[in-house]
Amino acid sequence: MSTQSIGIAAGLAQANDRFHAARRRQLMTLVVVVLVISVLPLLVKDVYLQNIMVLTLMYTALSQSWNILGGYCGQISLGHAIYFGIGAYTSTLLFTKFGVSPWFGMAAGGGIAALVALVLGYPFFRLKGHYFTIATIVVAEAALVLFLSWPYAGGALGIQLPAAADNWANLQFGRNKLPFIYTALALATITWLVTWKIEDSRWGYWWRAVKDNPEAAESLGVVIFNSKMAAAALSAFFVAVGGSFYAQFVAYIDPDSVLNFHFSLLFALPAVLGGIGTLWGPALGAIILIPLTEFTRSYAGGSGQGIDLIIYGALIMLIALWKPEGLIGFFVRQPKPLPASADEGAHS
Amino acid sequence: MPCREHRLLRLRVKGLAQDNGLKTMTFQALAQIVVSGLLMGLIYALIAAGLSLIFGLMDVVNFAHGEFLMMAMYAMFGLVLALAVDPVLLMPIVAGLMFALGAIVYLGVVRHAMRAKVNAGMVQVFATFGLAIVLRGLAQLFFTPDFRSIPNTWLGGKTLNLGGIFLPWPQLFGGAVSIAAFVGLYLLISRTDFGRALAATREDAGAVALVGIDRNKVFTIGWGLGAGLVGLAGSVMAIFFYIHPDVGGPFALTAYVTVALGGFGSIFGALAAGVIIGLIEAITATILPTEMKSLGIYAAYLAVVFVRPRGLFGNI
Numbered sequence: 207m208s209t210q211s212i213g214i215a216a217g218l219a220q221a222n223d224r225f226h227a228a229r230r231r232q233l234m235t236l237v238v239v240v241l242v243i244s245v246l247p248l249l250v251k252d253v254y255l256q257n258i259m260v261l262t263l264m265y266t267a268l269s270q271s272w273n274i275l276g277g278y279c280g281q282i283s284l285g286h287a288i289y290f291g292i293g294a295y296t297s298t299l300l301f302t303k304f305g306v307s308p309w310f311g312m313a314a315g316g317g318i319a320a321l322v323a324l325v326l327g328y329p330f331f332r333l334k335g336h337y338f339t340i341a342t343i344v345v346a347e348a349a350l351v352l353f354l355s356w357p358y359a360g361g362a363l364g365i366q367l368p369a370a371a372d373n374w375a376n377l378q379f380g381r382n383k384l385p386f387i388y389t390a391l392a393l394a395t396i397t398w399l400v401t402w403k404i405e406d407s408r409w410g411y412w413w414r415a416v417k418d419n420p421e422a423a424e425s426l427g428v429v430i431f432n433s434k435m436a437a438a439a440l441s442a443f444f445v446a447v448g449g450s451f452y453a454q455f456v457a458y459i460d461p462d463s464v465l466n467f468h469f470s471l472l473f474a475l476p477a478v479l480g481g482i483g484t485l486w487g488p489a490l491g492a493i494i495l496i497p498l499t500e501f502t503r504s505y506a507g508g509s510g511q512g513i514d515l516i517i518y519g520a521l522i523m524l525i526a527l528w529k530p531e532g533l534i535g536f537f538v539r540q541p542k543p544l545p546a547s548a549d550e551g552a553h554s
Numbered sequence: 555m556p557c558r559e560h561r562l563l564r565l566r567v568k569g570l571a572q573d574n575g576l577k578t579m580t581f582q583a584l585a586q587i588v589v590s591g592l593l594m595g596l597i598y599a600l601i602a603a604g605l606s607l608i609f610g611l612m613d614v615v616n617f618a619h620g621e622f623l624m625m626a627m628y629a630m631f632g633l634v635l636a637l638a639v640d641p642v643l644l645m646p647i648v649a650g651l652m653f654a655l656g657a658i659v660y661l662g663v664v665r666h667a668m669r670a671k672v673n674a675g676m677v678q679v680f681a682t683f684g685l686a687i688v689l690r691g692l693a694q695l696f697f698t699p700d701f702r703s704i705p706n707t708w709l710g711g712k713t714l715n716l717g718g719i720f721l722p723w724p725q726l727f728g729g730a731v732s733i734a735a736f737v738g739l740y741l742l743i744s745r746t747d748f749g750r751a752l753a754a755t756r757e758d759a760g761a762v763a764l765v766g767i768d769r770n771k772v773f774t775i776g777w778g779l780g781a782g783l784v785g786l787a788g789s790v791m792a793i794f795f796y797i798h799p800d801v802g803g804p805f806a807l808t809a810y811v812t813v814a815l816g817g818f819g820s821i822f823g824a825l826a827a828g829v830i831i832g833l834i835e836a837i838t839a840t841i842l843p844t845e846m847k848s849l850g851i852y853a854a855y856l857a858v859v860f861v862r863p864r865g866l867f868g869n870i
Contacts, residue, residue, distance in 0.1 A: 282676070329860050335675075336615060337859055340814045347807065348852045355846055467807075471683065478676045512694025512799070519687025523663065526680040530670030 229406060232485060236402075239489075240395055247387045254504075256383040260455060262496040263390035264448060269476035269488035270397040271444035276474060277483030278401075278410065279437035280417025281331070284470045285342030288349045289319040289442040291465035293449025295353070298365050298459055308377040312450035319446030320439040327438045331431055346470060353461040364460025367453065377454040386455050393451060394489070397444050401485055413437055417483070445473065479525045481532025490533050495521075582718045587836045593725040595832020600732035600787040601805055602812035602824040603739065604656075604780030610819035611756050611776040614664060614678050618686035619809055620802025621693075622781050626652050626788025627797045628693055631702055640708045641793050642727070649785040656781025657774045659685065664777065665770070686802075693799040702797040710793050724794035731786055736825050739783075743821075752776065756819070808848075811855045817868025827866060830854070 243263070247256055268290070275281050296318055297311025306314075330341050354362045370376040379385045404410040412433045415423035420430055453459050477483075480491025498521065502514040529535050605619045616622075629648045630641055637644070667681040668674065704710065709723040743749040754762050755772045762769055795801070812831055816823025831851050838850025858866060 282679075329856075333859055333863050336609075336818055337814055337863060337865070340810050341856060341859060343807065344811060344852045344855055348849055351846055351849055351852075355843060467803075474676075475680065478673075478680055482673055482676060512691035512699075515687050515691030515694065517691075519684045519689075519691060521684070522687065523681050523684030526677050526684060527663070527666045527670075530674070530677045531672045 229402070232402065236395070236398060240391065243391055244388070247384055253381070253383060256387060258497050258500045260383060260386045260390050261500065262492050263387065263394045264451060264455070265472065265476055265496050266489045266492040267390065267393040267397045268445055268448040268473045269480075269492055270394065270401055271441050271448065272473040273477040273483065273488050274401060274404070274413075274444075275434075275437045275441035277477055277487070278404065278417065279413040279434055280483075281434055281437070282339050282474070283342040283438075283441075284339055284467070284474060285344070285346035286441070286445050286473045287465050287467060287469040288346040289323065289445040290449035290452070290469050290473075291346075291349060291353065291461070292319045292322060293446030293451075294453035294459050294464040295359055295365075295449075296446070297450035298367060298453045299359060302365060302368060307375055308450060308454050309375075312447050315446040315450045316443040319442040319449075323438040323442035324435055327435045331434045331438075343467065343470070346465065347467065350461050350465040350467075353465055360460065362460065362462075364458060364463070367457040367459075369457075377451075378457070389451060393444075393448060398485070398489070400440070400444070405485065409433070409436060414483075475522070479522070479532060481534030484532065484534050486537075487532050487534050490537075494533065586719050587840055588833065589719055589721060590725070591833040591836025592829060593721070593729045593832070594836065595829035596729040596732040597725065597787060597790060597828075598805075598808055598812055598832050599825045599828025600728070600735055600790075601784060602809040602816075602828055603735065603821060604783035604787075605809050606813045606816065606819070606821050606824040607739075607783065608776060608780040609813060610821060611752065612668070612759065612773055614668070615682075615810070616664075616780070617679055617682040617806075618659070618689060619784065620804075620806025621686040621689040622652065622655070622784045622802070623788045623791070623805055624693060624797075624799065624802040625655060625689060626785040627792040627795070627801060628697055629785070630789050630792035631697075631704055631797050634704050634707075641704060641789060642708055645731075645786065645789040648789045649782045652785025652788070653778040653782040657778040659781070660774050660777035665773070690799045690802075697799070699799055703795075704792055704797075707793050722794065724790065727793075728787075728790035731790055732828075735783060735786055736822070739821060742779075748772075748775065804848075808851065811851060815855050815858055815865055817865030820865070820867040823865060823867030 243259075247259060250256065250259075268286075272283070272286055275283055293312070293315035296315030297308045300306035300311040300314060301308055326345060330338060330345075333341055353359055359365070367378075370378055372378050372380045372382070374385065377389070404413075412423065412428045415426070415428050416430050416433050424430055449464060452464065456463070476491030476495050477488040478491070479495060480489065481487030499518055502517045506513040506517060525533065601619075601623060604622070605616060608614060608616055626648055629651050630644060633639070633644045633647060634641055663681055663685055664678070667678045670677040709727055712723045714721040714723060714726060741749075743752060751762070751767045751772050754765070754767060755769055755776075759769050762772075791805075808831065812827045813824050815831065816825070816827030831854070834850045834854050835847050839847035842849065862868075
């Protein structure tokens with residue numbers, strides 16, 4: 207027996223080493239990817255392509271944030287547009303009405319969104335499966351209706367961000383896309399790092415346990431409700447930060463352009479197509495999906511014939527059917543389980 | 555939803571309500587609200603019936619349900635244009651076409667989505683969502699994004715004056731179709747072999763193979779029926795509503811809420827919930843500005859699931 211337990215210990219240590227080596231490799235991959243993306247806009251000067259880069263990086267960050275709650279904790283929200291809208295409206299209203307810097311507005315929007323997520327989570331996390339998902343859709347739609355008829359926030363007409371001096375303090379740069387690319391890159395990197403950190407933290411293990419088998423998790427002492435609340439707050443915070451960024455980038459918001467159900471789907475989609483609950487899934491999904499959306503829209507969509515929609519929809523359908531685990535499946539082998547002997551030994 | 559006759563009616567109701575003051579609202583105005591809400595509710599129930607049937611059968615939420623409704627409306631539009639026959643007579647053809655579409659979608663898309671071994675739920679959501687976008691694109695390609703309506707129909711624009719209560723004929727007809735469809739569905743499920751196979755498959759899709767039920771066949775017919783039901787709803791709606799590629803969205807959302815409010819898996823829960831939602835919407839529209847009328851539905855859904863997390867009649 208003792209030789210066997212030594213075998214188990216060695217096996218576990220080995221698996222542990224492998225795991226940490228893999229995590230270090232991922233960090234190094236990030237450094238390389240960030241360096242490449244930083245250089246890219248210096249070579250590609252085309253405004254149209256730079257615009258696509260901003261959107262791709264932004265959706266990477268947003269989908270990565272959605273992934274915290276949807277992918278790691280397994281709570282499928284299709285109402286994250288509410289947090290996006292809160293972020294966009296908070297920073298924009300603070301700036302237009304009180305002249306507050308959008309950077310502060312970003313943090314404030316994130317804070318408010320996290321609070322809203324906690325308030326909503328309290329009743330919502332009692333709901334299971336589709337009941338939860340539909341509740342998230344419903345509450346985001348209610349927010350859309352309310353913002354449409356809220357005159358202070360511009361109602362259906364929306365708010366135009368007044369032009370201020372082009373500088374980092376105002377997060378306005380006129381026609382220069384470069385600073386937006388780097389801000390979006392920073393956002394995507396931060397959300398990636400947060401997710402990376404979570405993967406090996408207590409919360410990360412709890413969330414995955416809640417996702418895979420809530421009953422078993424509970425019996426091991428994981429407080430399911432608190433786990434979901436923490437994931438929801440973190441997820442909402444970063445989506446709202448992305449919302450503030452988007453408002454600065456497009457300089458004009460109205461309820462339909464930030465609170466539409468379409469956005470809720472667009473946060474989930476890259477993660478699902480790339481690989482839900484994985485570190486690189488959202489980025490991979492966004493890198494394929496967003497440029498494709500933009501290209502089909504500009505090359506096939508101008509005629510208004512709907513060909514762009516057909517290509518876009520067919521692609522989503524094909525990836526979902528063909529690679530259910532996400533496109534990440536092409537790049538990463540499934541991690542090997544612990545040595546079989548260790549697993550069996552634990553039972554004997 | 556800004557349907558033509560409905561809006562006129564609502565204005566009339568509002569006029570009545572304002573003349574007399576909301577507190578002393580006449581019986582007539584109140585009855586008008588209740589009846590219009592009831593009729594619209596029956597149509598909502600009919601739209602939701604197919605969604606509920608498919609969900610109950612195989613646990614799949616069809617995210618292209620609104621687009622099925624849209625396709626049915628365009629099918630009616632195209633048939634009326636081609637054959638110059640009244641929509642009422644063409645209804646069985648549209649339902650039949652939609653049955654075929656539903657069966658094809660199951661065989662071509664959903665069957666494959668169900669084979670996914672990992673994160674099957676999301677695969678189904680996004681496979682059907684992708685399909686929804688393709689259908690919307692096809693509608694734009696063949697019919698352009700313009701708003702269409704079917705002119706000069708037997709029922710369109712006509713109202714029945716029942717002692718001061720105005721009932722639009724298209725909605726009356728829709729309500730009758732809805733009740734007939736639910737009766738038919740009840741008979742089908744309780745009286746036929748196929749209904750028993752359906753019930754058995756929803757209990758345990760694996761075990762039915764042991765007693766010789768072809769699960770795939772049941773699912774195919776289930777999807778056909780689900781789409782056929784929404785085909786009936788679309789046929790009725792085409793008479794009194796504008797037809798355009800994005801028409802399905804808001805109705806699909808109402809249908810999801812209806813199904814969840816009634817309880818996933820309960821077809822007759824969907825009927826009850828549809829009627830409740832129609833009534834709540836009619837009442838909200840009289841109290842709040844028209845564009846905020848869906849708030850009442852949303853509030854009702856949230857209130858119900860917080861008390862009963864499985865909806866009114868949910869059995870899963």
